[in-house]
Amino acid sequence: xxxxxxxxxxxxxxxxxxxxxxxxxxxxxxxxxxxxxxxxxxxxxxxxxxxxxxxxxxxxxxxxxxxxxxxxxxxxxxxxxxxxxxxxxxxxxxxxxxxxxxxxxxxxxxxxxxxxxxxxxxxxxxxxxxxxxxxxxxxxxxxxxxxxxxxxxxxxxxxxxxxxxxxxxxxxxxxxxxxxxxxxxxxxxxxxxxxxxxxxxxxxxxxxxxxxxxxxxxxxxxxxxxxxxxxxxxxxxxxxxxxxxxxxxxxxxxxxxxxxxxxxxxxxxxxxxxxxxxxxxxxxxxxxxxxxxxxxxxxxxxxxxxxxxxxxxxxxxxxxxxxxxxxxxxxxxxxxxxxxxxxxxxxxxxxxxxxxxxx
Ligand SMILES: Cc1ncc(C[n+]2csc(CCOP(=O)(O)OP(=O)(O)O)c2C)c(N)n1
Numbered sequence: 443x444x445x446x447x448x449x450x451x452x453x454x455x456x457x458x459x460x461x462x463x464x465x466x467x468x469x470x471x472x473x474x475x476x477x478x479x480x481x482x483x484x485x486x487x488x489x490x491x492x493x494x495x496x497x498x499x500x501x502x503x504x505x506x507x508x509x510x511x512x513x514x515x516x517x518x519x520x521x522x523x524x525x526x527x528x529x530x531x532x533x534x535x536x537x538x539x540x541x542x543x544x545x546x547x548x549x550x551x552x553x554x555x556x557x558x559x560x561x562x563x564x565x566x567x568x569x570x571x572x573x574x575x576x577x578x579x580x581x582x583x584x585x586x587x588x589x590x591x592x593x594x595x596x597x598x599x600x601x602x603x604x605x606x607x608x609x610x611x612x613x614x615x616x617x618x619x620x621x622x623x624x625x626x627x628x629x630x631x632x633x634x635x636x637x638x639x640x641x642x643x644x645x646x647x648x649x650x651x652x653x654x655x656x657x658x659x660x661x662x663x664x665x666x667x668x669x670x671x672x673x674x675x676x677x678x679x680x681x682x683x684x685x686x687x688x689x690x691x692x693x694x695x696x697x698x699x700x701x702x703x704x705x706x707x708x709x710x711x712x713x714x715x716x717x718x719x720x721x722x723x724x725x726x727x728x729x730x731x732x733x734x735x736x737x738x739x740x741x742x743x744x745x746x747x748x749x750x751x752x753x754x755x756x757x758x759x760x761x762x763x764x765x766x767x768x769x770x771x772x773x774x775x776x777x778x779x780x781x782x783x784x785x786x787x788x789x790x791x792x793x794x795x796x797x798x799x800x801x
Contacts, residue, residue, distance in 0.1 A: 443693060444673050445663040449721045451729025453668075459676065461668035465736045471512065471667050472727045472737070473745055475504045478528040479724065480749040481537045482698075484756045485527075485544070489702040493760050494544045498525045502665075502697030505723030506630045508532060509670025510692070513678055514558075514598060515591070519580075521560045521573035521599045525630075529600070533559050537752075538759040546766030549774065567608035570627060573599030574614040577623035577681075586624045587684030594682035597625045598674075604635020606651060607643045615655040615687075622686035626677045629689065630664060632696035637709040652689035664694030665723040695721070768794065 446461050447453055463471070482500050489497040500507060507528025514520065520529055527540055535552050542548035543562060550561035560576075563569035577597040580586060585595040605611050606629060618625050631648055633640050644651065652659030662673040670692055677688035695718035699706050706715075731737035772787040773779070 443661045443663055444669045445666050446668040446672060447666045447726055447730060449665070449726050451726045451731075451733060453730065456669075459669065459672040461672045463668070463671075468727070468731065469737055469741065471508060471671075472724070472731060473748070474508045474512075474528070474532060475667065475724045475727060476745050476749055477752055478504055478508065478531050480753050481527060481531070481756060484753045485537075485541060485760075486698065486702060488541070488757065488760050489544070494541060494702075495546045495766070497544055497702045498700075499696070499698035499702070500525055500527050502695045502718065502723070503630055503632055504528055505667040505727075506628075506664035506670055506692040506694045509667040510598065510600075510628055510674045513671050513674035515596070515678070515682075516558070517585075517593065517595045518678060519554070519558050519560070519573075519576060519595065519597045521569040521576070521597065522562055523566075523569065523600050523602060523605075524562045524564050525602075526559075526562070526600050529598075530557075530559055533557050535559060537756050538763075541756065541760050542763055545760065545763055546768070547763055567601060567605040567611040567614075570599045570601055570605070570611045570614035571617075573597050573625050573627075574618045574623055577618065577625035577687075578621050580624055581621065586682060589683075591682075595624065596678040596681035597623075598678065599625055599627050601627060601629050602635060603629060603631040603633070603640045603648060604638060604643065605629075606648055607635075615652075615657075615689075618687040619655045619657050622684065624681035624684070625687050626674065626681055627687060627689045628674065629691045630694055631691050632664075632694050634696055634700065634706075634710065636700045636704060637706075639710075647691065649689055649691035655689075657687045657689065659689040659691065661691045661693055664692030665721050665726070667723060667727060694723075 444456055444459050446456060485497045486499055488494050511529040511532025522529060530540060535557055539551045542551055554560050580595045588594055629648055631640055649659035649661040660673060662669050673690060677690055769791055772783055775783060
């Protein structure tokens with residue numbers, strides 16, 4: 443497993459990978475880690491207050507996402523799951539645009555054009571097919587292997603450990619390998635697919651599955667933002683140069699619930715959660731910054747104040763959004779609706795009315 447920064451905040455060498463970021467860049471990475479953690483905490487609380495229908499926490503996975511986000515070149519394209527709030531943040535998507543989705547008042551308010559981020563995808567693994575298809579298009583547009591750093595393009599496909607068991611994902615792997623498509627499959631192995639542990643899904647470490655498809659696989663410490671950035675940068679560069687796909691397994695842990703509808707205490711032991719708490723992705727960067735005199739209390743206080751401000755903006759912004767109308771969803775299925783769908787709509791409307799009577 444590639445690691446460049448230990449949980450204690452000490453840098454370690456690796457024969458193949460290095461992180462050469464300036465002190466400014468490292469402070470910037472810490473800022474992003476801290477701010478996305480804050481967005482996540484606020485969104486989880488907003489769901490508990492009834493302001494969001496559901497939320498998918500990223501707690502514990504900040505380094506995997508901020509590291510991957512910072513490895514991208516501006517022209518690269520991202521295909522996220524439903525948990526990539528950190529990558530979206532790096533790409534400049536306003537957190538309120540994400541929250542509006544989870545409130546049910548929006549169907550994806552950012553455009554791929556301008557952000558380079560495709561819509562969130564809840565259908566497990568399906569985005570790996572979209573990403574592979576997009577990468578094949580990029581290839582056909584001649585945007586690969588020109589040795590032009592401002593133009594050559596790679597595609598980053600996010601997925602979870604559970605998604606690797608999905609047929610769609612295996613088909614995406616076959617096509618990506620056959621066509622040497624410029625796509626990097628970035629698996630956040632957060633150890634759990636809801637209540638299903640990774641070891642029940644795979645007899646081999648996930649990164650080794652790439653062998654069978656004929657492209658390289660690599661495992662990186664997903665809680666080490668330096669290592670994630672270095673490994674992802676190299677894989678994306680390889681893709682842009684025409685070297686084909688790579689599978690990255692970012693070994694991390696989902697510290698929170700799968701979604702706010704889940705209770706993880708029913709299927710995992712508290713000792714496991716505690717052992718991962720000691721590998722917190724933010725704590726190690728903070729320890730590194732402090733012990734090397736790169737950041738002091740004033741820096742961390744300023745980040746905390748910025749997080750407070752952002753938290754307030756997220757809370758107020760979310761509360762001022764309109765209430766969702768669940769019946770709207772029926773209007774967005776077909777351009778010309780069907781009798782069957784209208785019957786379902788009417789039945790649902792009647793069902794919703796039963797709550798009004800109870801109230
Ligand atoms: C095709 C499909 N099957 C089942 C589901 C229900 N489902 C939602 S999340 C999930 C588990 C996904 O686990 P993993 O890929 O490890 O990602 P994580 O949520 O842990 O990030 C499942 C089975 C779904 N959304 N789509």
